[in-house]
Amino acid sequence: MRLDCAIIGGGPAGLNAALVLGRGKRNVVLFDDNRPRNAVTHESHGFLTRDGVSPDEFRRLAHQEISAYPSVSIQQARVTAVHKHDDEYELVVDNGTTVQARTIILATGLKETLPDVERIHEYYGTSLFNCPFCDGWELKDIPLILIVEEGPAAFHMATLLWNWSRDLLVCTNGHATLTEEQKATLRRREIEIVEERITALVGTNGRLERVEFAAHEASARQGGLVAPRWQPASPFGAQLGCETNEMNGITVDRLGRTSVKGVYAAGDAVSASQLIVSAAQGSMAASGVIWDLTEREFSA
CATH class of the missing domain: 3.50.50.60 (FAD/NAD(P)-binding domain)
Structure with missing residues (x-):
């Protein structure tokens, strides 16, 4: 099946993007290799109604809420390559499968060196x-x-x-x-x-x-x-030709659009940020995907 969007990264940005896309009636897959930057974090703060929540509990609640939207699937797998073919993207997954999607959201985060x-x-x-x-x-x-x-x-x-x-x-x-x-x-x-x-x-x-x-x-x-040094956690942004910012993250507009058509980015893939900011960026990137796909379909 040709998907509307493939999300790479299962942190707060990717999860919130999946929620918004599901509510937008879009067919979506989220790939999560379960290697978060905040693996050492015991509690996450600054997110209203979830202040002090553990990352594991946050993920559990997010998966539970996303499961209410049947057009969204979550795969515990790692994307190993992304290729652009005309106006869509092919993702190669470490479980031996490939996925075609009209758009992708890079929520792959940053790696930190202490x-x-x-x-x-x-x-x-x-x-x-x-x-x-x-x-x-x-x-x-x-x-x-x-x-x-x-x-x-x-x-x-x-x-x-x-x-x-x-x-x-x-x-x-x-x-x-x-x-x-x-x-x-x-x-x-x-x-x-x-x-x-x-x-x-x-x-x-x-x-x-x-x-x-x-x-x-x-x-x-x-x-x-x-103060860690930051670098992208995955090479996909660079391989696809996305412009970068001063934090070595991916440059985006307010709706998460990168410099490459059909590629969006959110969360730590853009810049290291708080939980609530990453989730908000995921929401905005999903809004960008829905807006652009709907406009394309409406004009066809």
């Missing part, structure tokens, strides 16, 4: 996080560290994290990331800056207790933020 600090993965998702809007409340008013190695994100993230805690240490882990003017501005707010490499993160059961350096005095910290 700063080069030994044992950082032991604390990531428990006391070290990457989004203050997602986890800042749980970190409020305690001694925090910001680990950021490169780019303009250092000063921006330090300024933002100061909203949740005034006891803040910024560590660039051996990188000359901050300008002298930025360092002076942070120090006026009594934000400590250490530019040498971290030699150890110390704590138990994922709960950070202190940070140690080669020469600088160790600092007692109870949590903090890290």
Whole structure:
């Protein structure tokens, strides 16, 4: 069967796109290989009526709601290749099948590479996080560290994290990331800056207790933020020729359209974002698909 849309990615963006497309009477398949970026996350925050929900529970509820729409199917499989043939797309799946679809939504997300600090993965998702809007409340008013190695994100993230805690240490882990003017501005707010490499993160059961350096005095910290480096989780956007943005995500318009006709993108495939934002982008991309297909059919 020739589908109206194939969604690659079963996170909040892909799931919400599937819901909206089902309600739009469109024949859809969603492919989910169950390898989410937020695999270390225990609770997701900032989504009204679902604040604090676990990712597994969110997925269960989403699948339950989507199942009410018979034109949508969810396959626990991985898409290995996407090919464009005239005005439609062929998807090759790791279960040996191929699928033809008039449009595709890339909700494949981004991959994150954490700063080069030994044992950082032991604390990531428990006391070290990457989004203050997602986890800042749980970190409020305690001694925090910001680990950021490169780019303009250092000063921006330090300024933002100061909203949740005034006891803040910024560590660039051996990188000359901050300008002298930025360092002076942070120090006026009594934000400590250490530019040498971290030699150890110390704590138990994922709960950070202190940070140690080669020469600088160790600092007692109870949590903090890290700034990962982002890259696309799948090659499909690049292979299809989609333009990219400054986050290495896919450039889209307000309805999720990419620079390639028939290809839409949403969620972390566009930029790393909160659960509620990713879901909203999935809804908008699905709206774009319905609008474009309906207009094409109406004009035929």
